[in-house]
Amino acid sequence: MIRLEKVGYRYPEREEAVLEDIDLSIRPGELVAVIGPNGSGKSTLAKLLNGLILPTQGKVTVEGLETTAGDLVWEVRRRVGLILQNPDNQMVAPTVEDDVAFGPENLGVEPSEIRRRIGQALQQVGMSEYAGWPPNRLSGGQKQRVAIAGVLAMQPNYLVLDEATSMLDPTGRKHLLTIALRLKASGVGVVMITHHMKEAALADRIVVLVNGKLVREGTPSQVFSASEALTSWGLATPFAVRVTRALKEQGRNLPPGILTVEELVNAICS
Amino acid sequence: MLLELQDVHFHYAEPGANKTALNGIDLTVNEGDFTALIGPSGSGKSTLLLHLNGLLRPAAGHVLYTGCDIHAKGYDLRRVRRNVGLLFQFAEANFFGQTVCEDVSYAPWNHGLRGRALDQAVIQALEMVGLPPSVKARSPFSLSGGEKRKVALAGVLAMEPRVLLLDEPTAGLDPGTRENFLYLLKDLNRQGIAIVIVSHDLDEVAAVARQAVVLKAGRVLAKGTVREVLTSPDMENWDLEPPEAVWLGKLLGLKHNGMPVLSEAEAVSSILARGK
Numbered sequence: 238m239i240r241l242e243k244v245g246y247r248y249p250e251r252e253e254a255v256l257e258d259i260d261l262s263i264r265p266g267e268l269v270a271v272i273g274p275n276g277s278g279k280s281t282l283a284k285l286l287n288g289l290i291l292p293t294q295g296k297v298t299v300e301g302l303e304t305t306a307g308d309l310v311w312e313v314r315r316r317v318g319l320i321l322q323n324p325d326n327q328m329v330a331p332t333v334e335d336d337v338a339f340g341p342e343n344l345g346v347e348p349s350e351i352r353r354r355i356g357q358a359l360q361q362v363g364m365s366e367y368a369g370w371p372p373n374r375l376s377g378g379q380k381q382r383v384a385i386a387g388v389l390a391m392q393p394n395y396l397v398l399d400e401a402t403s404m405l406d407p408t409g410r411k412h413l414l415t416i417a418l419r420l421k422a423s424g425v426g427v428v429m430i431t432h433h434m435k436e437a438a439l440a441d442r443i444v445v446l447v448n449g450k451l452v453r454e455g456t457p458s459q460v461f462s463a464s465e466a467l468t469s470w471g472l473a474t475p476f477a478v479r480v481t482r483a484l485k486e487q488g489r490n491l492p493p494g495i496l497t498v499e500e501l502v503n504a505i506c507s
Numbered sequence: 508m509l510l511e512l513q514d515v516h517f518h519y520a521e522p523g524a525n526k527t528a529l530n531g532i533d534l535t536v537n538e539g540d541f542t543a544l545i546g547p548s549g550s551g552k553s554t555l556l557l558h559l560n561g562l563l564r565p566a567a568g569h570v571l572y573t574g575c576d577i578h579a580k581g582y583d584l585r586r587v588r589r590n591v592g593l594l595f596q597f598a599e600a601n602f603f604g605q606t607v608c609e610d611v612s613y614a615p616w617n618h619g620l621r622g623r624a625l626d627q628a629v630i631q632a633l634e635m636v637g638l639p640p641s642v643k644a645r646s647p648f649s650l651s652g653g654e655k656r657k658v659a660l661a662g663v664l665a666m667e668p669r670v671l672l673l674d675e676p677t678a679g680l681d682p683g684t685r686e687n688f689l690y691l692l693k694d695l696n697r698q699g700i701a702i703v704i705v706s707h708d709l710d711e712v713a714a715v716a717r718q719a720v721v722l723k724a725g726r727v728l729a730k731g732t733v734r735e736v737l738t739s740p741d742m743e744n745w746d747l748e749p750p751e752a753v754w755l756g757k758l759l760g761l762k763h764n765g766m767p768v769l770s771e772a773e774a775v776s777s778i779l780a781r782g783k
Contacts, residue, residue, distance in 0.1 A: 274681040275652030378548030406548040406707045407748035471683030476751040483775045
């Protein structure tokens with residue numbers, strides 16, 4: 238389990254805290270979506286989860302290891318894979334396969350095992366044929382898939398996706414969501430930070446961050462039922478929720494809990 | 508006609524692979540257009556944008572700006588660069604200045620603008636994106652995500668371009684900020700700036716663009732009005748996912764003025780009308 242207890246974060250020389258008093262647990266095999274307007278502290282939260290930055294208040298523990306303890310930070314990062322929004326910030330090597338190898342090499346994984354993992358990870362993200370390419374010649378979405386392969390090759394117990402789908406096309410996005418759901422089914426805890434409410438609707442739980450505070454937590458149906466609050470925070474509800482609401486306002490009788498277009502169609506046609 | 512691509516070919520030379528990025532593209536951008544380039548990852552959309560302002564040179568074919576081949580001997584490419592502005596993906600990652608002013612004035616300064624005229628250009632560009640002149644003195648890194656994106660756009664607008672090329676301009680923005688940014692783009696287009704936008708978000712394309720061009724493997728597979736393209740039964744063959752309103756419309760057979768529905772509002776009114 239990843240556990241945040243009364244976690245706060247303040248950048249040096251800044252008065253205002255980016256995150257304040259966050260209590261949150263991520264369990265194995267769980268998909269948690271984090272939504273919030275730009276500047277709400279979502280990315281800071283992502284970096285706290287794998288010890289990329291350390292809390293200035295409270296504590297973060299990953300399977301019992303506190304992220305503040307210096308030597309353990311690599312142990313934490315091995316367990317918690319982090320994918321950032323802009324893959325340009327995490328491409329380090331001259332070729333795609335070197336880039337994927339970077340993580341496992343740093344962990345001291347056997348070369349033959351590394352080769353196996355590279356092949357598997359690139360296949361999982363559909364980038365096998367680009368193994369020898371320089372990353373700077375790939376499209377944004379392709380780079381993102383390579384970055385994801387790099388994290389998969391580390392075989393983490395937790396995966397944190399910080400708006401990782403924002404550079405992907407719909408096929409790539411579906412692909413990544415499928416990978417995330419598959420990892421979840423195999424017991425990996427997945428944290429998905431997203432601006433896409435449709436993606437958040439797939440989660441077991443949604444956490445809403447506003448101005449560095451955790452303001453809501455619940456199932457997608459619970460969170461998306463508060464559409465005024467979400468709009469006032471610069472967020473939105475998924476398309477199917479908006480349409481359902483508009484139809485209900487015009488007197489249509491529809492059941493509660495509709496989150497997807499398919500559910501809406503079933504409700505209308507039944 | 509402002510810009511025209513004639514049978515443009517381009518390939519990135521790679522070790523062990525010869526991937527064709529553009530494979531005979533014909534495209535025109537007219538005054539007042541708001542065109543979306545859509546297609547799966549790696550289909551050549553960004554490469555095409557880089558040809559439209561002369562950053563890449565086609566291996567074969569021609570790029571014309573106001574009727575002239577921009578790669579002809581003696582043609583001053585700066586003319587295209589000044590008039591055809593490009594906003595890169597996550598453009599704010601390229602901020603370098605201590606102040607917003609340094610970032611916004613960079614391009615016009617490079618093109619020879621000085622003194623009062625430069626100052627005016629910066630203030631006007633900030634105004635066009637809805638930011639007050641006082642923002643000039645602030646560090647660009649202290650701004651919110653939406654403001655940073657707007658400052659990056661102001662840096663392009665400071666050149667007073669006639670065409671704006673936008674590569675995934677709303678990626679990473681929250682829903683409220685995104686809506687605000689899209690409204691800004693529509694407004695710029697109404698003021699007479701032709702816009703070519705690359706976007707994976709077809710809900711967004713449906714909301715702002717008028718024309719759509721489908722690219723796949725470096726070829727134009729289809730072009731037409733946004734409604735024609737996004738409601739086409741071929742969307743799946745193009746590896747594209749229709750906007751959710753179109754998908755809902757398709758499942759329920761919804762029509763708006765006899766045409767397949769494109770927007771949320773059309774879908775809602777069509778469902779309500781049908782029920783009566």
